[in-house]
Amino acid sequence: MPVSLGELAERFGCELIGDPDVSITTVGTLGSAGSDALSFLASDAFKEQLPSTKAAAVVLQPDDASGAPCPVLVSDNPYAMYARMASAICPAPIYAPGIHESAVVAASATVAPSAHVAAHAVIEDGVTIGENSYIGPGVVVGTDCTVGNDCRVLANATLVRSVTTGDRCIFHPGCVIGSDGFGNAMTSEGWLKVPQLGGVRIGSDVEIGACTTVDCGAIDDTVICDGVRIDNLVQIAHNVHVGEHTAMAAGVGISGSTRIGKRCMFAGHSGTVGHIEICDDVVLLGKAVATKNITRPGAYAAMLPAEEARTWNRRVASLRRLDKLQNRVSELEKKSK
């Protein structure tokens, strides 16, 4: 759907410098955008591409406006402004209301008339699907789940049981929400399964990545608050609480009963041990594992970056001689007294 720069500027409250009649039909990167595409500049790393861009227009910060060879849309947060405009230019697909004839919907389930249930989806007993929500092909929405309005549960995702979501949530393909927590009691005959009886409560505007797993609570619920963003292949164990607007990159693992604050950011493959608390506004850098409560906002780290293997092997050897080195220094100190 073509849209003019003037319309974009007006609709999103953005200053336009340049011809308002230029027509936009798609988006593009500074390097690859054509003459019908909107682009953006949100990081200094791409600044050098600005002067030679072939884009129809660029969303950028006031300071960068003079460097563009084309019309610009000026915003203090060009990445967010681009996101809004891109959603208008390339809107998400709209699904016609209705239940595909191959879908299996339990008699006791309630599917809003405006919802779309795709081929081979399975909706079990006691489920509610809200207005305008999309249940993708192969999705299973298990017993007693409630999906809010305007949600998208994408292909082959599974809401296992007793999962409740707010509105506008997205569940990416292959994710599993509400699987049993890893509760096992040791006995003389081996492990005994501890029944996992809680549910999962998910707020609004939550996005959960492909093949990510969120376990149900053991007794009380696992809780994911409003605005949380979780990437692919993340594990959220039973009874974890994730605070509003916290974001977790791929491969993160959060152990059971840990309580995570608001606006935290977990980088790839980071995580926490169980039964601890992480306060608001904590950033865990890549692969770092929090092993105790964190009570002070800020960045936490624990990763040693990759080095050439030869160099690395020397470091490991040095580290293993560190005890001895301490002793040698103590000896020298004694002598020098």
Add this chain to the structure above:
Amino acid sequence: MPVSLGELAERFGCELIGDPDVSITTVGTLGSAGSDALSFLASDAFKEQLPSTKAAAVVLQPDDASGAPCPVLVSDNPYAMYARMASAICPAPIYAPGIHESAVVAASATVAPSAHVAAHAVIEDGVTIGENSYIGPGVVVGTDCTVGNDCRVLANATLVRSVTTGDRCIFHPGCVIGSDGFGNAMTSEGWLKVPQLGGVRIGSDVEIGACTTVDCGAIDDTVICDGVRIDNLVQIAHNVHVGEHTAMAAGVGISGSTRIGKRCMFAGHSGTVGHIEICDDVVLLGKAVATKNITRPGAYAAMLPAEEARTWNRRVASLRRLDKLQNRVSELEKKSK
């Protein structure tokens, strides 16, 4: 199904201190249990919640009995005793025998009359499904698999091919058992796929987590022994052997042909390289990777805990100067002679 404390005590062989006629209809944590709920105390961390609990009764150790404001069920292993009682109070759902009309079952497959095959499940050639087993919606049980009795293969799980299980196993949603191992031979034209021809043999009472992958053997089988518990997002490569009652938390990765003993415990994101042996009763702590045989039971570790990034960066810098520090100390030693 309400049950009285007296019935619970008798059925599970547990000492009851208090009114045997109190009726239990659910379970709860010490903090959230209501007057119809059974709770438990199995960790000192929750002891302070005992005096104020509103639970109908608490399962606990003899030493803790006097601190409860309610009837108590006394056990030396209160967590396991609670697990047994919770299974009786809140039993797992029972599925009516039969094959859903939308399921596709190969003519050459044998499904026990007492088994339940849910909507859109696919049962391929040569498969056997045992008595009382549950095959969930969207599950694929591939060619020549044998599922034992009383098993549960949950939504969208895949048993790829030639997977054999014992009884009472649980496969959580999205797990993939029997996928090809990562066998590639290097040639001058690039990687050549090495056929993965073995199967997966799984014992009884095994539980495998959501989105966990267990590869088939290259020639011989991959083997998971009785009582093994595997959490979500774990990778078990081809020809791995996991001994009885070993437990693995989320994110663990076991490389090919590694042989793991009995009663081992692998914490989150730990793992092993390939072609090694881990003896019985080994505990691998979080993120630790065993890089050679472990022949002595005990705990093994390798994780540096997260610290404030500033502190951490200083440590990394120190570590990188360690070589030089060694040299400086050697210099000093020479001088001091």
Add this chain to the structure above:
Amino acid sequence: MPVSLGELAERFGCELIGDPDVSITTVGTLGSAGSDALSFLASDAFKEQLPSTKAAAVVLQPDDASGAPCPVLVSDNPYAMYARMASAICPAPIYAPGIHESAVVAASATVAPSAHVAAHAVIEDGVTIGENSYIGPGVVVGTDCTVGNDCRVLANATLVRSVTTGDRCIFHPGCVIGSDGFGNAMTSEGWLKVPQLGGVRIGSDVEIGACTTVDCGAIDDTVICDGVRIDNLVQIAHNVHVGEHTAMAAGVGISGSTRIGKRCMFAGHSGTVGHIEICDDVVLLGKAVATKNITRPGAYAAMLPAEEARTWNRRVASLRRLDKLQNRVSELEKKSK
């Protein structure tokens, strides 16, 4: 299908030492092969098993030929030669052309007449499936995907949208290709989703493991080149480029916009941060994370191997005293001047 040693030798251009009429019907390891099985010796670790093998014949290097108690097939690359022969002896299943009656195929999709679409597969609008390709049970091939010839998309895998593949690719069960990248813009109201509009371009002879996720590009495509091999539970973020014949073991994570060269090898749980470049022929060892460009081929490492927890705890303590140790050495140096 039984085949004689003479036929194998001739077909694969391999020297045979021994009786050409010996009949082979299966394959086996040196330790478990029976008298109708072909085995191979490709690693010194198994050399001691050669003299006592019961195999009908063994594929091995010239130097090892004299140690075998049976006919041998001599090759400079016995693992690759075994792979070729095993594919002939135990061929992959052949699926009859056709679309299962329970599959749902959009009217606008094109499925080659020789392709097989299994039970409960879903093929959406604008999809093309090439000659002889196999679409497994429960698979979803989303809008505008193009699957090449001779591909296998296995059970419950999902190609989300705008995924294009070359020929002879294999997608293992549960993998998700083309899911949204993790693009979020921070605003004063929380995270704003950045539309993920690119696709995924996959070359020929690519294999992608079970429960692995490959995100679509944000604007341009994510690219996986010819001959790439990716194991299970790997994350490839948006706009990553993976060069020809690169291999990644289970648990690897590649962050957004990173460009990886040809013939690289990533060991288990290794990875990279985003927006960097890794040159050709780089080996990242287990758990190592590349945090900046790598411009020199070779091996890179960062993992501290697991040690007994007691020993490890001492190392951590030493590391934490390293700052002080530096100071103590500086003190001593001052004194010694």
